[in-house]
Structures are given as structure tokens and as C-alpha cells.
Amino acid sequence: xxxxxxxxAGVFTCLAIYLFxxxxxxxxxxxxxxxxxxxxxxxxxFDGVNAINDVARSIYTKRIVGEGGKVGLKFGxxxxxxxxxxxxxxxxxxxxxxxxxxxxxxxxxxxxxSDAPINKSNLFAEKQNISFQEVKSTRNPIxxxxxxxxxxxxYPDVAGVQPCVSCHNEHPDSPKVDWKLGDVMGATTWTYPxxxxxxxxxxxxxxxxxxxxxxxxxxxxxxxxxxxEPVDIGVNWPESGKLALPSGDIFMVEVRAxxxxxxxxxxxxxxxxxxxxxxxxEAQKCAH
Numbered sequence: 054x055x056x057x058x059x060x061x062a063g064v065f066t067c068l069a070i071y072l073f074x075x076x077x078x079x080x081x082x083x084x085x086x087x088x089x090x091x092x093x094x095x096x097x098x099f100d101g102v103n104a105i106n107d108v109a110r111s112i113y114t115k116r117i118v119g120e121g122g123k124v125g126l127k128f129g130x131x132x133x134x135x136x137x138x139x140x141x142x143x144x145x146x147x148x149x150x151x152x153x154x155x156x157x158x159x160x161x162x163x164x165x166x167s168d169a170p171i172n173k174s175n176l177f178a179e180k181q182n183i184s185f186q187e188v189k190s191t192r193n194p195i196x197x198x199x200x201x202x203x204x205x206x207x208y209p210d211v212a213g214v215q216p217c218v219s220c221h222n223e224h225p226d227s228p229k230v231d232w233k234l235g236d237v238m239g240a241t242t243w244t245y246p247x248x249x250x251x252x253x254x255x256x257x258x259x260x261x262x263x264x265x266x267x268x269x270x271x272x273x274x275x276x277x278x279x280x281x282e283p284v285d286i287g288v289n290w291p292e293s294g295k296l297a298l299p300s301g302d303i304f305m306v307e308v309r310a311x312x313x314x315x316x317x318x319x320x321x322x323x324x325x326x327x328x329x330x331x332x333x334x335e336a337q338k339c340a341h
Contacts, residue, residue, distance in 0.1 A: 091252040095245045096196055097319050098255055099206035102161065102262045103194075104315035106147065106241060109266045109308045111213055114143040116307075117298065119216035120291035125282070126298075130172070138280045140273045143217060144175070147241075149272060153265035159258040160246050162202070165210065167239030169229040171221065175239070181207075189237045203246035210239040259316065266308060271301045 117140070118128050132139040141149055144165055151163040166177045168185060177185050184207050188195055194208040212218050212234055221238065222230045232238060250258070277284045277298055289297035299307075 092249045093252065093255045093320075095204040095248055095250065096206065098161075098245060098250060098258060099194070099196070099204075099208075099243045100319035101255070101259050101316050102163075102243060103206070103208050103241060104319065105259070105262050105266065105308065105312045106150070106163070108311035108315075109150070110143055110147060112304070112307050112311065113146050113270070114217050115214040116290055116292060118143060118220075119214065121298070122216070124291050124294060124296050126277075126284070126291060126296065132276070138276075138282075140277065142220065144172070146269055146273075149269040150265045153268040154261065157261045157265065159254070159261045161258055161261065162242075162244035164242045164244075165239060166242060167210075169227075170239065171224050171227050177240075181242070185240050188240050192237060198248070199244075202244045204244065204248055206243045208241045208243075209237045210241050212236045212238050255320070263305070263309065267301055267305050270304050274298060274301060 117126075121140070122128070127139040128142050129137075129139045130142065130145065131137050132141050132145070147163070147165050151165075154161055154163055166175050166181060166185070168177055168182055168189075170176050184195055184197070188207050188209050192209050192211075194206055197205045199205050212221075212232055215234065217238070218232045218234055218236075221227050221232050245258075274286055278286060282296065285295055285297035287297070287300055288303060289295050290299050291297060
């Protein structure tokens with residue numbers, strides 16, 4: 054059992070102690086939890102994996118691409134071409150993560166789109182663009198169901214770090230060159246075949262997403278290890294002022310730590326069960 058699963062199992066245990074040993078009137082879903090039959094709506098899964106994607110891309114964009122450019126690391130669309138010594142741009146890092154995710158059994162789909170993308174393959178189709186305009190206007194995710202692919206969620210992709218803004222504004226193929234921090238640059242779309250899933254399926258899919266991020270970063274590290282100018286791959290980040298990249302383990306420690314609070318929020322689903330708000334507070338005491 055991974056450390057992540059053990060930690061979440063500890064939270065579940067604390068929730069169970071609170072809900073089933075001290076709560077005066079058990080709810081229907083509390084009984085399901087006690088019987089090991091906790092059921093999650095796909096929306097909670099989408100919230101969890103989107104949190105992982107958000108923090109992973111933010112860390113990669115700011116601390117790898119942004120700081121890496123200052124010490125001589127290069128990034129571009131042609132990063133996989135023979136003889137090219139570059140890493141993937143943030144959007145391509147997401148695509149690489151999505152490709153790793155496609156190979157795994159949870160059948161979780163990930164797609165990044167926009168109405169003004171650099172790469173035309175990321176341009177939203179007409180129906181997708183209608184949903185995106187709502188997301189861009191409200192800055193809230195929207196959830197829907199598709200008869201063919203199942204559950205669909207679209208989350209705003211906000212320009213949260215300067216390297217992302219600068220890259221799009223300076224790119225020769227960018228159809229928009231006046232992006233600013235805080236702009237909604239696009240949307241992340243997730244798909245999952247089922248409307249509900251068990252706690253085990255939830256944890257397995259979360260772990261699949263984390264593994265996919267790790268694999269995507271690992272592919273970049275393998276390429277960087279062969280650069281003519283040696284890159285120090287280990288404990289240092291580019292922000293140290295060295296031509297360096299953190300190891301996969303160190304990178305993922307940062308991702309897991311940054312995503313942890315949002316993952317727990319998604320799992321305890323305070324918005325769905327009134328008792329979970331107090332249960333979550335009790336679980337936090339127990340976990341510490």
C-alpha cells in the first residue's frame with residue numbers, strides 16, 4: 054500500500070470513528086461507509102484529479118520551465134525531435150500526462166482546450182466552445198453527461214504564473230498576444246464512464262493520475278539525462294541557480310504536498326453530507 058493510500062486510509066478511519074461511534078443519528082451514506090460501501094459521484098473524482106493537475110502544472114511551469122529558462126534549460130514543441138535538447142512546454146506536459154493516463158484501466162480522460170490555442174489541435178469544437186464560454190464567464194466548472202463517453206467535467210484553466218503568460222504572448226503562432234495573469238486561457242476537460250464509483254475505485258484512479266504525472270516528468274528527466282551539457286538531476290531545482298532538475302521522487306513530493314488539502318476536501322465531500330463538515334474537522338485532529 055502506497056504512503057498516499059495509507060494517509061487517506063487514516064483519514065477514513067478517523068471519519069469512521071467520528072461518524073459511527075460519536076454521531077447521534079447515522080445517515081444513509083454513513084451506514085454505507087460503515088459497511089465499506091462508500092459511493093462517490095464522479096464530480097468528486099473530477100475535483101480530486103483536477104487538483105492534482107493544477108498543482109503539477111503550476112510547479113512544472115513556475116519552478117521547472119520558468120526558473121529553468123534562467124539557468125539555460127530550453128523548452129519547446131519540438132522537444133521530442135532527434136537531436137533537440139529541450140523539455141516539453143506546460144501544455145505538452147499535460148498532454149504527456151494524459152497519454153500516460155490513457156494506458157491505465159480507470160478510463161479517465163484528460164484534454165486541454167481553448168478558443169485561442171497555439172496548437173490548433175487544442176481548438177474547441179463548436180459544442181465544446183459553448184460550454185467553455187460559460188466556464189470562462191463564471192470561472193466555475195460545469196458538469197454534464199454524454200451518452201457515448203459518460204460523465205464530463207470542464208474546469209477553467211487560469212494563467213496563474215508569469216512564464217505561462219509570457220510564453221503565449223511571445224509565441225509566433227499564438228492568436229492572442231495580450232494575455233495577463235488571472236486570465237482564463239482555456240479549460241481542462243475530464244471524462245469518466247461511470248456516474249458513481251466506490252472508495253477503492255476513487256483511490257485507485259487518484260493514484261493513477263499521480264503515477265501518470267510522475268511518468269510524464271520521468272520521460273523529460275530521461276531526455277535531460279542525455280543532454281550534451283550535463284544536467285544535475287537530484288536534490289536541486291533550477292531556482293538554485295544551477296543547471297539542475299529535481300529527481301522524480303522530489304518533484305512528486307512537492308506535487309503530493311501541494312494537492313493534499315484539496316484532495317481531502319474532495320474526498321470528504323462536505324458539500325454533500327452535512328455531518329461531514331464536523332467529521333472532517335475531527336479527522337484532521339486525529340490525523341495529526
